[in-house]
Amino acid sequence: MSDVLVRGGLVVGVDGAERVDVLVRDGVLADRGPSLDAPAGARVVEAGDCWIGPGFVDLHAHLREPGAEAAETIESGARAAAIGGYSLVVAMANTEPAIDSAALVEYVLSRGSRACVEVAVTGAITVGRRGESLAPMAEMAALGVRLFSDDGVGVQDPAVMRRAMLYAGALGVRLGEHCEDERLVAGGSMNEGVLSSRLGLVGRPAMAEELMVLRDIELARWTGAAIHFLHLSTARSLAMVASARREGLDVTSEVAPHHFTLDESACADFDPLFKVHPPLRRAEDVAALREALVRGEVDAVATDHAPHPPESKDLPFDEAPAGVLGLEHAASLTYEALGSEECDPRRFFDLLSRGPARVARVRPEDPRPRHGGHGGALRVGDDANLVVFDPGARWVVDRDELHGRSRNTPYHGRAMRGRVRATIARGVLVVDDGELT
């Protein structure tokens, strides 16, 4: 593990930013200050025009292993994550089989320990994510699992969700909910509205999401549980969560880049690349999401990175699986949503790193992941998980130049602003000059 000197960048802390050099040695942030000398043999990252912050944390990545390794593996997903500036990804539980036991948690963590960034795990709330009986959350929590979710679908039965909340509350872990009432979405494939009506596609109404957000806020109030709302996509969902938070309930939320950059009109040509659950919403919702990001009313940008092999996106729209890639573009899209040149770097790192790290509850004292310092204040002595982001960079997405196993990006050909130049995960420079080392 060689030393790394990051030189000349703007280090974005919790309270402010300062232009200092940062030295990484033996896995920790060993020194910070003006004009540090590069030790012999150190790798030097010139970061003159860049922001230095805590490595990004993704709360919502479908790494597909075990079960769908043709689409992604923990190792390939980690590579995409590193390119995207992430030092920690939390692997979603909807693998095949689902991560619903200590053995599966161990499996993913052990694969993750060999990947180029840190991998944590979301455990399933119910056995097999079937929404019926509770998964052994305590044995998974003992391995460091702090977030549980049946994502892919939400827990449909309110009695099961109530029980899960009571149980999780006692364990001090958080439940992550994919909010969509499956009966109301009725197998639909895009947002219900003017366009779905014309296209003859069965719609997934915003109400299907909002009813479940409402239900879970009330259940959380009743049980006192901590709940995290995954990929909120409508203005009303955000408003309900913001109001619950003002009341003092322990609710957190995330939004996904595709929901704040694309609207339902992307589906007009029936291209399954734009099929996601919850669906791309109306332009008004997209605007509301962007405002919420700027105002800091959501805790995290989370990718909902969902790789699919190419043949699955050659199916008819209603039969194709939902989901888009996210890890490699999320930072640039967040930068754009926060106003590009107007982007407040502290908000940027709050949304991509510090906020999600709080939700993930990753702490240095946790048994796993071993390297616990994510989303930190970049103090001397902290575990070194850092990202170097160049806000002035311009680039164009090319689906053939992605680093994961799949190509299902909805952004092929899109001009982007701002790009990750370097990623330091677990003290190792894993991305330098935008390339994997």
Next chain:
Amino acid sequence: MIDSLRGQNLLDLGDLSREAIVEVLDVAESFVEVNRRTVKKVPALKGRVVASLFFEESTRTRLSFETAAKRLSADVLSLAVASSSVKKGESLRDTIATIDALGIDAVVLRHRSSGAARQVSRYVPHVRVINAGDGLHQHPTQGLLDAFTVRAALSERRGVPAASTGADLFDGLRVLIVGDIMHSRVARSDVDAYTALGAQVHLCAPATLLPTEVATWPVSIEEDFDEALAWADVVGLLRLQHERGSGVFVPSTAEYTLTHGLTLDRARRLKPDALILHPGPMNRGVELDSRVADLPASLVTRQVASGVPVRMAVLFLSVAGTTKEERR
């Protein structure tokens, strides 16, 4: 907006301008005569290959298209994929690539999924794609043949050749569409055709069978079926899908007939010269009384007969892509 179908795909009637629709209707009129000949054939598409690819069985639509293609002297590759190995989950791209490898000029595609024809048109840009019905989305040739049938009936009444009337007979024409609009690709294509041609379109259905956001459609909603019937010049009835109707979207077919069936009693409210259409197959006794279906006002059999010349016109314009002058 497409101003002429010549050399173009037919995926969505909403893409066609009034001029493009009138052109199809006029060309179809010229093919009516061919269908009356002893030798019902013109060499327009000689040497061209038209594949008919039906992922969802519909014998009548498939026969109508294949007859139209043959009367234009095209070679027809008929693939009844609905009954073959192509199952849910098979790549649309792979299936179409296999057929494309046989060398085809056009594909007539019927699919259970909305948008399938649009997707296929992206996979094989060098092949003309004719949408023969995709999911709940569109059935463009049905919309065209309904307009064709109405224009023919109205022009006969006036004793003028239909092809000389352009879109004039649709100006202000009152068209009422009744039934399961939500799940009907025919309704979507009919609304596109009639409104493009200048008609006023009203819809009448139980609220559960109206599409979401129907207020954004270029139509008015009629709540009172009896009043709507008295208003209409043309009544288009839609098939009630039993599997969707009973107990799910409406309580029962009997209740549907009670509220929205065209019974003999209700038919008395119609204007004396009103026209009745149904895309078939009819549920006699559900959407309409058997005796109403057989009234002179009913154009149901003429609709079926219009299918061939209209589909000939569509294939001719789309595949041959030549002007009317060149054809003469």
